[in-house]
Structures are given as structure tokens and as C-alpha cells.
Amino acid sequence: MAAPGSFWRTLTAPLLRENPVTLQILGICSALAVTTSLATALTMAASLTVVLTLAAGLISLIRRHIPDTIRLILQIVIIASLVIVIDQILQAYFFEISRALSVFVGLITTNCLVLGRTETFARHNPPVPSMVDAFGNGLGYSLVLIFIGCVREVFGKGELMGRQVLPLAEQGGWFTPLSLMLLAPSGFFLLGGLVWALRTLMPEQAEAPDFAPPEHREAAE
Amino acid sequence: MIRGLWDREMVALLLLAALMPMALVWIWFGGAGAVGRLGLALIVSGAWHLIFMLARAQPPSFAGAITALAVAMLAPEDMGLVRIVLGISFGAVFGELVFGGWGRNVLNPATVTLAFLGFGFPTFAWPDFVLPVAWAAIPAAGLGVLFGVMPFGILAGAALVGGGTALLAGGPDWVVPAAAMVLVLLVADPVASASTALGRWLNGALYAALVLLFASGWEGASPVQLCVAAALLASLAAPLLDDIAIALWTLQRRRRHGGS
Numbered sequence: 176m177a178a179p180g181s182f183w184r185t186l187t188a189p190l191l192r193e194n195p196v197t198l199q200i201l202g203i204c205s206a207l208a209v210t211t212s213l214a215t216a217l218t219m220a221a222s223l224t225v226v227l228t229l230a231a232g233l234i235s236l237i238r239r240h241i242p243d244t245i246r247l248i249l250q251i252v253i254i255a256s257l258v259i260v261i262d263q264i265l266q267a268y269f270f271e272i273s274r275a276l277s278v279f280v281g282l283i284t285t286n287c288l289v290l291g292r293t294e295t296f297a298r299h300n301p302p303v304p305s306m307v308d309a310f311g312n313g314l315g316y317s318l319v320l321i322f323i324g325c326v327r328e329v330f331g332k333g334e335l336m337g338r339q340v341l342p343l344a345e346q347g348g349w350f351t352p353l354s355l356m357l358l359a360p361s362g363f364f365l366l367g368g369l370v371w372a373l374r375t376l377m378p379e380q381a382e383a384p385d386f387a388p389p390e391h392r393e394a395a396e
Numbered sequence: 397m398i399r400g401l402w403d404r405e406m407v408a409l410l411l412l413a414a415l416m417p418m419a420l421v422w423i424w425f426g427g428a429g430a431v432g433r434l435g436l437a438l439i440v441s442g443a444w445h446l447i448f449m450l451a452r453a454q455p456p457s458f459a460g461a462i463t464a465l466a467v468a469m470l471a472p473e474d475m476g477l478v479r480i481v482l483g484i485s486f487g488a489v490f491g492e493l494v495f496g497g498w499g500r501n502v503l504n505p506a507t508v509t510l511a512f513l514g515f516g517f518p519t520f521a522w523p524d525f526v527l528p529v530a531w532a533a534i535p536a537a538g539l540g541v542l543f544g545v546m547p548f549g550i551l552a553g554a555a556l557v558g559g560g561t562a563l564l565a566g567g568p569d570w571v572v573p574a575a576a577m578v579l580v581l582l583v584a585d586p587v588a589s590a591s592t593a594l595g596r597w598l599n600g601a602l603y604a605a606l607v608l609l610f611a612s613g614w615e616g617a618s619p620v621q622l623c624v625a626a627a628l629l630a631s632l633a634a635p636l637l638d639d640i641a642i643a644l645w646t647l648q649r650r651r652r653h654g655g656s
Contacts, residue, residue, distance in 0.1 A: 351479075355516035364490065371494070 185308050189315035191377075195288050196319040197370045198380055202288030206320055207362035209279050213336050216324030217317075218265065218272045222280055224313025226257045227289050231297040231309030233257075238298050250293050255284045288316060323365050331356030404499050407545050407586060408458035412465075414540035418532040418580065419465055425526050430468070436477070437464035440484040448493045459498035463488060466506035466581040470620055471513055472520035483513040503631055504588040506581065510624045522618040530573030533580045546584040549593060553600025554579050561608055568611040574619035575607045575626075582627040590634040594641035602637065603630040 195201045202223075209219040233253050234241070241249055262280045265273040273280065283289060292312050297305040328334055330353045333341035342348020355361050374381045423430045441464040445456035467484055475483075487509025492501040514522075540546030558575065583589060583603050590599040606626035614622050 351517070353516050354518060355512065358515065360515075364486075367490075 182304070182307050185304060186311040186314075189308075189311040190318060191315075191373070192380075194315040194319065194373070195291070195312050196316055196366075197373050199291070200370075201291055202286045202316055203366060205279050205282060205286060206316070206323065206366065207359060209276055210320055210324040210327055210362055211331065211357050212275075212328045212334075213321065213324040214272055215275050216320040218269065219276060219279060220313070220317030220320045222258075222261045222265065223283055223286065223289070223316055224310065226254065226261055226283050227292060227309045227313045228306050229257050230254045230289060230293055231305040232302050234293045235297040235300060235302040235305035238300075241298070246298070247290075247294075250290060251284065254289055254293070258283045288312065319366075319369065322369065323362065326365055327356045327361060331361075405458055408462065408498065410543040411540065411545045411586070412458060412462055414543055414545060415462065415465060415536050415581070417535040417539070418529060418577070419469075421532040422469055422525075422529045425529060433471070433480075434465065434468040436480060437468040437471075437484055440464075440481050441467075441488050444485060444488040444493060448497070454493065454497045457498040459492075460488070463492070463504075463506045463509070466504075467509050470506070470510055470523065470578065470581065470624065472517065472522050475513065475517060475520050479513065479517055483509045483516070486512050499587055501587060502635075503628070504582050504585045507588070507624065507628050507631060510582075511628045514621055514624060522620040524618075525573055525577065527573060530576055533576040536580050537584065540580070540584065545586055546580075547586060547589060547591075547596045549596030550584045550589055550600035550603070551579065553597040553602075554583070554604040555600075556597075557601045557604035558608070561604075568608070571607060571611040571619045571622065574623045575604070578620065578623035578627050579603065582624070583630060585631075588631050588634065590637045590641070592638050592641040592645075594644065595634070595638040598637040598640070599630055599634050602633055603627060606630060 189195055193199075196203060196206055205219060205223070210216045230250070230253055234250055258281060261283075262273070265276070265280060292309050296308050300308070325335065328336075329340060332352055333339060333343050333348075333350050341350040344351045419434075423434070426433075438461060441460040442456075445454075445460045448454045449456045464484070467487070471480065471483070487505045487507075491503050491505035491508030492498060495501045513520075537546060537551050541548045541551065554575075558572070562569070579600075583600070590596045603626055606629055607623055610617065610622035610626055611619075617625075
């Protein structure tokens with residue numbers, strides 16, 4: 176068994192240093208689609224974290240028995256079963272939010288983040304470290320979703336969790352909603368800005384440039 | 397061409413000079429309100445160029461003034477200080493400066509700003525123009541082509557499609573003034589438009605075709621709004637048009653000279 180310190184590192188590394196969304200740009204389709212309000216972002220983040228953690232645990236348990244040739248099918252079957260369970264629970268207890276999320280809970284099955292973690296980590300590690308790693312990655316994904324969801328809901332509607340936080344101009348306040356925030360492009364802009372900010376703060380995350388600039392720089396003075 | 401006369405700032409200054417007829421007529425008819433809008437746009441755009449010079453050592457460019465002029469002329473009216481500043485900041489930073497400054501941008505920053513303002517705050521009215529401002533687009537385009545800073549193919553392609561449709565089917569004439577101004581201010585931009593000869597003709601033709609399409613099918617859109625949307629789509633398609641032009645050229649060479 177690994178030392179407790181290494182568990183802590185496995186858990187916290189995906190939060191900022193190796194965040195799956197901002198560093199590896201994984202799972203952004205759902206990150207863009209469900210972040211128009213904080214409530215849907217939170218639900219989606221919780222669902223994905225639960226699915227990812229359980230799937231990593233299950234796959235890690237049977238990792239010595241998975242034939243290499245059909246490993247992807249097997250992993251997807253496990254993940255899909257868990258997703259169906261989560262989807263049914265959401266429909267039973269949070270019907271409104273489940274309707275707002277529409278297909279995106281079902282699409283956790285094909286989320287590259289889930290398959291990426293089970294394929295690269297859970298298949299080669301014992302259950303407990305796998306689940307810690309999966310939980311950490313789920314938290315990293317949640318962090319990004321919650322941030323973008325907050326920004327989009329506050330600036331797009333002046334609300335947070337459905338409660339008014341900025342007084343609207345049409346009700347005598349000063350705030351006019353920025354309706355662009357509720358459209359899909361703003362998700363791209365915010366995520367792009369977030370990646371930019373993180374890579375400025377932590378330059379070791381930045382990718383190597385594709386082209387080297389020429390040696391003699393005299394243009395555009 | 398680094399040591400000669402033609403560096404980036406020369407192009408920017410000549411482009412600015414070419415736009416002067418239109419800008420001056422617009423200020424003449426717009427009065428103090430126009431001067432105020434232009435001043436605000438210049439300050440915000442200049443401030444971002446300054447910030448990027450200090451933070452990333454990017455040389456500032458007079459192209460910022462071109463962006464400011466286009467935004468001041470075309471942006472929706474009475475938006476209030478905060479929204480205009482937000483829009484210009486977004487356009488200047490995400491449209492131009494993050495890519496490394498003018499000359500490396502993919503889209504015209506003014507187009508990005510106007511699209512952002514139009515989609516972000518759809519309730520504000522787009523500006524109307526008196527006809528002399530639109531007529532001044534013709535000398536502006538002429539000067540630009542004469543100086544060699546505005547691509548002739550784009551202007552000609554747009555004129556060909558627009559004029560041809562007008563002759564054959566009597567197209568929507570209420571959109572022509574705005575379409576001409578947007579063509580000169582946003583589409584005929586030497587950086588973000590197509591850069592092969594055929595690509596430029598296609599780019600201009602595509603812009604005119606999109607304007608005609610929107611004018612006939614977009615209910616309730618003002619002329620400037622639909623022209624800005626057409627400019628955005630046309631400049632998004634510019635790399636594709638260049639690619640088509642290059643592919644055709646390669647195909648032609650292969651047929652002529654053989655080889656695989």
C-alpha cells in the first residue's frame with residue numbers, strides 16, 4: 176500500500192496542477208453545455224464524479240481479468256450501467272434538473288474524461304488508489320464547471336442558484352443581463368480565458384510553441 | 397520585405413488614411429456625439445495596446461485606431477459606457493492581441509466587437525446613416541485600392557454579386573448603404589480576409605451573397621446588423637476559400653505538368 180502522503184497528492188494533483196479540463200482539455204463538451212446555471216453545473220459535476228469514482232473502482236477490481244482486445248467495450252458497458260443508474264435517480268428525485276440536463280447525463284458514458292481515467296489509471300492500479308485518483312479528477316472537473324456555471328448565471332441572468340443577486344434594470348436596479356453568457360460561445364470564451372489565466376500563473380502547464388520565431392527580428396518595429 | 401518602406405505600421409497608416417473620407421463625413425454629420433464615441437473607442441483600444449506592450453512586449457499598432465473607428469461608426473447606439481468598454485476590450489483582446497497583435501489575428505477585431513455587442517445586448521438599436529456617409533465609402537475604397545492596402549478582389553467580387561443581382565432581380569436597395577460601409581470598414585481588411593487572388597474574389601462574392609440572403613430572409617434585422625453578421629461569416633470562411641483556391645491551382649498544375 177502507498178503512503179498516505181501519496182494519496183493526498185493523487186487527490187489534489189488534478190485540482191489545479193493537472194486539471195483534466197484545463198490542462199488536458201478533456202470532457203469540455205459537457206462543461207460547455209450544462210454550465211448556463213449553477214444548479215445544472217453542480218448536478219452534472221456530482222453525477223460525473225460519482226460515475227467516475229465507482230467505474231474506476233469496479234474496473235480496477237477486475238483489471239487482471241479484462242482481455243485486452245475487448246477492454247474498451249467492457250469499460251463502456253460498466254460506465255453506461257452506472258450512468259443509467261444515476262440518470263434514473265436524478266429523474267426520480269430531481270425531475271426539473273434532470274429535464275434541464277436532458278441528454279447530457281446520458282452522455283457521461285462517452286465523456287472522454289471518464290474513459291481516459293479508467294483506461295490510463297484504473298486498469299493498472301489497485302482499487303483504492305484508482306478511486307482516489309478518479310475522485311480527484313471528478314473534483315477537478317467539478318471545480319471548472321462550478322466556476323463557469325457561477326460566472327454564466329450571474330452575468331447572464333443576475334441570479335445564483337435561481338435567486339436574484341444583482342438587481343435587474345427592468346425591476347429598478349442597475350444590471351442588464353448579458354444574454355451572450357447564456358449562449359454556447361460564451362462557454363468557449365470563459366474556458367479559454369480560464370486556461371489562459373491558469374497557464375499564465377503556472378507557466379509549466381503551457382504547451383511548447385508549434386513554430387520557433389526567426390532569429391533576426393526586425394519586422395514590425 | 398523588412399528593411400523597406402512597407403512595414404506593418406505603414407500599411408496601418410495608409411489604411412487609416414484611406415478610411416478618412418468616410419470618417420470625416422461621418423464626424424461632420426454626427427457632430428459632438430460622433431466625436432465622443434470615437435474618442436472613447438480610441439482610448440479603450442489604445443489602452444489595451446499599451447497594456448499588451450507593457451505585459452508581453454508586443455509593439456502597439458495604429459491598427460487599433462482603425463478598429464476604434466469601425467466600432468465607433470457601427471456599434472449599436474446608447475449602450476452606455478460599461479457595455480461599450482466591455483465590447484471593445486473583448487474584441488481587441490480576444491480578436492487580435494492574444495494572437496500576437498495586428499497581422500497575426502484570425503478575425504478583424506472590430507467584427508468581433510460588433511458581433512459580441514450585437515449578440516450580447518440584442519435590445520439596443522443599430523445606427524442609421526445619412527446617405528453621404530455611405531457615398532464616402534466609394535472614395536475610401538478607391539484610395540485603399542490605390543494605396544494597395546485594400547484587396548481589389550474583395551471589393552470587385554462583392555460589387556459583381558451585389559450589382560449583378562440588382563440588375564437581374566432588383567435586389568433589396570435599403571441594405572446597400574450599410575453593406576458598402578461594412579464592406580470597406582470590416583470585410584476589405586488586409587489581414588483577416590482571404591489572401592489568394594481567387595480567394596479574394598470568392599470572399600467578396602460570399603459577403604455580398606450572405607448580405608442578400610440575410611436581407612431577404614432575416615425578419616426584423618437592421619441593415620448594419622445583418623451586414624456585420626455577413627462580415628463575420630465571410631471572414632470565418634476566408635481560410636476555406638484560400639484553401640479552395642490553392643487546391644484548384646495545385647490541380648491545374650498537376651493536369652498541365654503531370655506527376656502524381
